[in-house]
Amino acid sequence: MAWAPDRPAAPGRATGRNGATGTTALEVLRALESGPRGLTEAEADARLARHGENAFPGRRPDPWPRRFARSLRDPFTAVLLSLGLVSAALAAWGTACVIAVLVTVSCVLRATGEHRADRSAAALRELVATTATVRRRPAEPDAPVTRELPVEQLVPGDVVLLAPGDLVPADLRLLRTTSLTVHEAALTGESAPAAKGTAGDLCLQGSSVVSGSATGVVVATGADTVLSGALPQDRGPRLPGPFDRSVNGIAWTLVRFMLLTAPLVLVASALLRGRGLETLPFAVAVAVGLTPEMLPVVVTTALARGAALLARGGEVIVRRLPALHDLGAVDVLCVDKTGTLTQDRPVFDRAVDPEGRDDPAVLHWAAVAALWALHLAELPAPDALDEALLDADEERGSGADGVEGVAALPCGPGRRIASALVRVPGGYAPGGCATGGPEPALPGNVRTLTGARGPVGTYVLVVKGAAEDVLERCTRVADGADGSGPAGGRPLGPEDRARLAARADALAESGLRVLAVAVAERPASTGPYAPEDERELTLAGFVGLRDALAPTAAEALTVLAGRGVAVKVLTGDHPGTAARACRELGLDPGEPLTAARIDAAGDAELARLAARTTVFARCAPEHKARVVHALRAAGHTTGFLGDGVNDLAALRAADVGICPRDGVPVAREAADVVLASKDLTALGRAVATGRRSTGHIAAYLRITLSSNLGNVIAMLTAGLLLPFLPMLPAQVLVQNLCFDAAQLSLAYDHPAATVHERPTVLRPRALFRFMTAFGLLNAAADLATFGVLALTLRSAGSTGGQAAFHAGWFTENLLTQALVMLLLRAGRDAAERRAPLPVRLATTGLAVVGLLLPLSPLGPALGMTALPPLYYGLMAVVLSLYGTALAVARKKART
Ligand SMILES: Nc1ncnc2c1ncn2[C@@H]1O[C@H](COP(=O)(O)OP(=O)(O)OP(=O)(O)O)[C@@H](O)[C@H]1O
Numbered sequence: 001m002a003w004a005p006d007r008p009a010a011p012g013r014a015t016g017r018n019g020a021t022g023t024t025a026l027e028v029l030r031a032l033e034s035g036p037r038g039l040t041e042a043e044a045d046a047r048l049a050r051h052g053e054n055a056f057p058g059r060r061p062d063p064w065p066r067r068f069a070r071s072l073r074d075p076f077t078a079v080l081l082s083l084g085l086v087s088a089a090l091a092a093w094g095t096a097c098v099i100a101v102l103v104t105v106s107c108v109l110r111a112t113g114e115h116r117a118d119r120s121a122a123a124l125r126e127l128v129a130t131t132a133t134v135r136r137r138p139a140e141p142d143a144p145v146t147r148e149l150p151v152e153q154l155v156p157g158d159v160v161l162l163a164p165g166d167l168v169p170a171d172l173r174l175l176r177t178t179s180l181t182v183h184e185a186a187l188t189g190e191s192a193p194a195a196k197g198t199a200g201d202l203c204l205q206g207s208s209v210v211s212g213s214a215t216g217v218v219v220a221t222g223a224d225t226v227l228s229g230a231l232p233q234d235r236g237p238r239l240p241g242p243f244d245r246s247v248n249g250i251a252w253t254l255v256r257f258m259l260l261t262a263p264l265v266l267v268a269s270a271l272l273r274g275r276g277l278e279t280l281p282f283a284v285a286v287a288v289g290l291t292p293e294m295l296p297v298v299v300t301t302a303l304a305r306g307a308a309l310l311a312r313g314g315e316v317i318v319r320r321l322p323a324l325h326d327l328g329a330v331d332v333l334c335v336d337k338t339g340t341l342t343q344d345r346p347v348f349d350r351a352v353d354p355e356g357r358d359d360p361a362v363l364h365w366a367a368v369a370a371l372w373a374l375h376l377a378e379l380p381a382p383d384a385l386d387e388a389l390l391d392a393d394e395e396r397g398s399g400a401d402g403v404e405g406v407a408a409l410p411c412g413p414g415r416r417i418a419s420a421l422v423r424v425p426g427g428y429a430p431g432g433c434a435t436g437g438p439e440p441a442l443p444g445n446v447r448t449l450t451g452a453r454g455p456v457g458t459y460v461l462v463v464k465g466a467a468e469d470v471l472e473r474c475t476r477v478a479d480g481a482d483g484s485g486p487a488g489g490r491p492l493g494p495e496d497r498a499r500l501a502a503r504a505d506a507l508a509e510s511g512l513r514v515l516a517v518a519v520a521e522r523p524a525s526t527g528p529y530a531p532e533d534e535r536e537l538t539l540a541g542f543v544g545l546r547d548a549l550a551p552t553a554a555e556a557l558t559v560l561a562g563r564g565v566a567v568k569v570l571t572g573d574h575p576g577t578a579a580r581a582c583r584e585l586g587l588d589p590g591e592p593l594t595a596a597r598i599d600a601a602g603d604a605e606l607a608r609l610a611a612r613t614t615v616f617a618r619c620a621p622e623h624k625a626r627v628v629h630a631l632r633a634a635g636h637t638t639g640f641l642g643d644g645v646n647d648l649a650a651l652r653a654a655d656v657g658i659c660p661r662d663g664v665p666v667a668r669e670a671a672d673v674v675l676a677s678k679d680l681t682a683l684g685r686a687v688a689t690g691r692r693s694t695g696h697i698a699a700y701l702r703i704t705l706s707s708n709l710g711n712v713i714a715m716l717t718a719g720l721l722l723p724f725l726p727m728l729p730a731q732v733l734v735q736n737l738c739f740d741a742a743q744l745s746l747a748y749d750h751p752a753a754t755v756h757e758r759p760t761v762l763r764p765r766a767l768f769r770f771m772t773a774f775g776l777l778n779a780a781a782d783l784a785t786f787g788v789l790a791l792t793l794r795s796a797g798s799t800g801g802q803a804a805f806h807a808g809w810f811t812e813n814l815l816t817q818a819l820v821m822l823l824l825r826a827g828r829d830a831a832e833r834r835a836p837l838p839v840r841l842a843t844t845g846l847a848v849v850g851l852l853l854p855l856s857p858l859g860p861a862l863g864m865t866a867l868p869p870l871y872y873g874l875m876a877v878v879l880s881l882y883g884t885a886l887a888v889a890r891k892k893a894r895t
């Protein structure tokens, strides 16, 4: 990084990546029929009509057919399809048709669910749409106006201004840069280092500005950009999150299990009954019976419904559906302080000299540095701290007239100071540096820094920033005595340092954001200046600013704590300021951990430290990310809520990245969840919604897995005992479709609030234990039914044994499924709680179909026949015993 006063593109210096070496920025502008003052609005409109919208690749919603094709790639669908192929190869057309219908229904439902969730979020997404800062002229003779424009409306030739946190909205050729660093993660992958852009370089859509600023001209938009050409865009490898570990983990275990089933059935029937390959269709049917084929649909529907509810409330946008599940699983939430817990609208509170006496000159010097950083860096807007300093200084009637900026070096991620090199005409005569007031403009200590009158053309270096960082660059301290010479003040001893650090700490602990201000005289020189020049400074004093808490922050944190989410604060600010903010928010800050300590700790030690620490202060971006990694490594599902460029690495490192509405564009783009309202309590509602969605998925899995396992055990037993197939393919199909349709109603279940008091995670082991226990219970009911059937059919002397058996089992299966649905819903108290209307309708539907279908004209068509009344009486006994056992076991189960 070099002191870079205004660096226009030098002819011949351009080193663009697209073979553009040798093209100057001016030539590029000319080729695009544009100029440094930007396009006229009329010309821009014409170009928009010609080139079309500048749609950002990652944000285009997938068309419906692509969604459908994608849902075919799901593991269950893949297994079902292969089973279907096996059946077709064996000419078992019945089974093959059943499978084809199941796959189609599942894919259509799933694609529709996703599509609907996307549509309901679209309007909300508009609300937090990304804009670009462009320079355009209303008409040909007018002066250029700098304004915000939705990125979609950018056209080639537009002149765009970039600031930290901006996403590069189109492919640009840089015209001017000031200490610009950009990150090209979207194009080159996660770990790409920040690249430095200089004038003439090509800066590609999708990269983001880390620090500094730039002006560039758009060379390509929409489908013509390099990023669009590089599609399908991959956001880089993600570490497996909670969703992958639980839902996907369970799915894959089941897939493996299903793949084993068919061979097992073949072997069993060969060994026990001496049958050969002719059992293959039966084996396939058993495997299909075990498949929770609606799992992808239920997962999508549950998540999409949750996401749509949140979007409709106008509060939260879930940008990646699995993130809603993950949000429900979060047990540690790391939160950035400035701009998230606070409003990031600092207001000047006081300026003091090193002795702690009020001293407006300190504010004035800080404002001078802020002003020239703003001008020289060509930032579209000052940063919040600088703006506060400028406002306060202006209010006090000062002005930096006569002072002229030479160079500026802004702060950025990992750099907590900003400085400006200014020329003070005629040195430091009172009033020479600023203000036109009757009193000397720079009273107190500042005048003494350089004496009453410095040499003509002397440069003054003003440095402001984090107290520790400024102090370590100081060798002297202003002592308030007049005329202490050009070097200013007196040498800084070790005890001075300790005393000054303590003064800064005290200011911070009173809740202020603290900046130390230091100055130094430098010989006028045209040579480049670098951060190494920010040394041998004289400390002028401290400025304290007050940043009010976000109004809903305290309530939001209380709600999260009540829901079992531990909150930790990760900030770049002073530990004292952060601790004070925590206390005001009702969070016990404990002993803050600072970046130096984080650096010193190994990964294992950091995991231990992180577990018991609430405040992490003076964090650079990589510290925030390391803490998040450490928490994840320690087994916590970790969310990160942050709004700035310095939060980007942590947003990406977390299981769920969350960004408030006012976050910088890159942060919003990196986040999985965006809060669309200012209200932080929306987060608590999003967490609750996530847990409810996971609860629906869990209920589906509990119900389906246990009854499928029960049916498969019963089917195997019957298949090995009976001379005919225990269930015909058409019956399997009707039964599965009935089950599936009924289960979709579970998404409307409202479990008691207490069910989701804790983070909700699906534990595969617990689930499989549950499936075994309840599957065996279910199988017992089926086997009892077989007994009842054998008894009644024999006593009735029935001849249609096969059709009667099929009808009897069909009826019993649908009735037990209705019971299972009612009793295995979310919440152990499901038996005592009245089910919501959709669930009651669905279970009644199951029972009616189960009882009446075999008796209806459709019965014979499906190979079923009417049963003697005695059967119904005995089955009622079996069902009531089963229902009682189920209710008792459910109360005892831990899942
Ligand atoms: N414009 C500025 N001029 C001088 N120093 C600054 C400026 N902006 C920030 N700093 C210093 O850098 C420190 C770190 O800033 P950074 O942006 O990383 O985090 P933050 O805004 O303090 O907190 P958070 O991480 O909670 O958003 C600030 O506490 C401040 O001391």
Ligand SMILES: [Mg+2]
Residues within 6 Å of the ligand: 336, 337, 338, 339, 340, 642, 643, 644
């Ligand atoms: Mg912040």
